[in-house]
Amino acid sequence: MSFYGPIQHRDQVNIQTDEAFHYLSDLNPVRNCVYIHHPGCDEKTDLLFRLYAPDYISGGIHFSLLMDACAIFANNRNDGWLATDRGGLNRVKPQPEDVLASGHYWYHLPRKGRQSAKWPVVTCFEDWKFPSVMPSLWAKVPEPDHFYIHVAHIITPAESEWFFRNRMSRWNYDYLLPAESLLEDQGNLMLLRSDVHAAFDNHAFVL
Structure with a gap:
């Protein structure tokens, strides 16, 4: 048999979202944006970038995130400031x-x-150099409170000697794997949540 018939479409599922985020569907993608301009360019060419501002019900954006973006466009110049006017008076x-x-x-x-306000702009990611000193806010990023899915070994590389001594590769699916990759056969792999993976590798439980 070379086919399995037509695709069967499932009924539409209505996913319930937290009420705190319902305002996102009402935000105007043009009005609810932050527009960053270059003070040294004329009005027709001074727009550096625009970011969607979904962090507040009437449109807003996390200030540190925005300043990091500005600094990148200014070639890692994070000593700048934002103003609501071209002259920079209304900070x-x-x-x-x-x-x-x-x-x-x-x-x-x-x-x-009398230095010009027309500072150079980094317009291409390939031209941007990662800062030599990690910005303080980047270094303060907290550990995520959610988990990721890892590919875990049933018999871990730490037990490779046991693996080979017991000729466990005979249970492999792929007989073409080179010797150094025998533990990477799909028969020795499984998907685990990151915290469960760590617990398994630390012998907190066995299968």
């Missing part, structure tokens, strides 16, 4: 964890004397 001064309201802002960098 916005939220705290790092605050939510900045959607709207138009200009990213300014410090200048000396």
Whole structure:
């Protein structure tokens, strides 16, 4: 038999979402955005980037995230500030964890004397260099409180000597695997949640 018949479509399932996130469906993708402008360019060419602002019911974005994005465009210049005007007089001064309201802002960098406000822009990811010093906020990223799925070994590499001594590869599905990869056969692999994987490798339980 070379086919299994037509695809059977399942009935549509209505997924219930937390009420706290219902406002996202009402956000306008154009109005509820943060627009970042370059103060040294004219009005027709000064838009650096635009980010969707879903962090608040009326449109807003995490301030530190936005400042990190600005710094990347400015070639890792994180000494800048945002203002609601091209001249940089009306600075916005939220705290790092605050939510900045959607709207138009200009990213300014410090200048000396008559130095031009037209600072160079990194326009391509390939031209951006990872900062030599890790930004402090990046280093403070907490450990995730959720789990990932890992590919785990039933007989772990730490027990490879036992594996070969008992000729366990005879139970493998793929007889073409090289000797150094015999433990990677699908017959010796299983999917486990990350915390369960760690517990299994630490001999907290056996199969």
